[in-house]
Amino acid sequence: MSIPVILDVDTGIDDALAILFAVRHPAIDVLGVSCVAGNAPLAQVVDNTLRILDAAGAPEIPVAAGAARPLLENPRASSHVHGADGLGGISLPPTRRRAESVGAVELLRRLILDHDAPVTLVALAPQTNLALLLRTYPEVAGRIERIVVMGGSASVGNATAVAEFNVWHDPEAAAIVLDSDVRTYMYGLDVFNRVAIDHDVAVSLERGDDALGRVVGTLLGHRIQLSADESAEYTGLIGDAGAVCSLVDPLALRTEVRPVRVELAGYGRGQTLVDLRRFPGEEMLHGGADEWANVEIALDVDAPRIARLFLDTLGLG
Ligand code: BDR
Ligand code: CA
Secondary structure: OOEEEEEEEOOOHHHHHHHHHHHHOOOEEEEEEEEOOOOOOHHHHHHHHHHHHHHOOOOOOOEEEOOOOOOOOOOOOOHHHHOOOOOOOOOOOOOOOOOOOOOHHHHHHHHHHHOOOOEEEEEOOOOHHHHHHHHHOHHHHHHEEEEEEEOOOOOOOOOOOOOOHHHHHOHHHHHHHHHOOOOEEEEOHHHHOOOEOOHHHHHHHHHOOOHHHHHHHHHHHOOEOOOOOOOOEOOOEOOHHHHHHHHHOHHHEEEEEEEEEEOOOOOOOOOEEEOOOOOOOHHHHOOOOOOOEEEEEEEEEOHHHHHHHHHHHOOOO
8 A cells, every 4th residue: 555645845956856756656645745945945946846747757746835934034045055946957848737726735734634544744845834734724633644854963964063954944843843743753864964876877877868867867966066166076865855765665764762852042043952862861850851852763774775765766776
């Protein structure tokens, strides 16, 4: 039986890879895609998402535009990572698909309540749409199997030294999601930064005859030009796609259920604090300990196994 899934995206090079994987994997049933501002401005995210669904040869999957900005702050697109168009300038053909006339929160509510089995939400972007959904329609929580979040870190950050981009972009939204009654799974930078496709494979895909392979190779090969005088660097990370891979091969990851909270103030704003202690701390023994959410966190990954799953599913192995 396939897993009913809704993707929440800010497409985004690696969101694009995640969408391609999700619609191509036979054990995943993509019910819809909701878009949010993040890697690129909202209108660009919607357009990129529709074009990638074309490239995937996907059926008519509903796509909706959601929040154009975080709950409190202004949007801060990461164009230095994903390019001005969010897709590294890949220039996909224009699409005839259209976004739904209703917004993301309404689409999410309808898809979740109309489906006959609990739905898995996969958040590959700032969690603004999901926070608005849970606050506006709390009755959906009981129909959500779990929320798989690409976000946060138990170690290093990327947007700041300690904060991961998706959580940093909308920390209040991430806190609302983590503190909700819905079971959450965190696919953070600890594993995100490890699953990559070899440079030679990406180059041969980019130069090959297969249309989908050329799209994947070009996205993987997009180089990060941090500044004019810094040389370009190949990363080849499948990024968000790894979070979707974890749905169908959970045993490729080592996870632990740990207490997590989102830091909202100071330099640490947007950091996910993860309590990795094996013993009770002083604050627990002496009272006054705050509430932390219990989250299943991916702490280690068999990276070659996930990379192989990704390529095989797209017929590029
Ligand atoms: C996350 O931020 C974006 O750059 C990627 O699409 C991913 O969702 C990684 O921090
Ligand atoms: Ca993303």
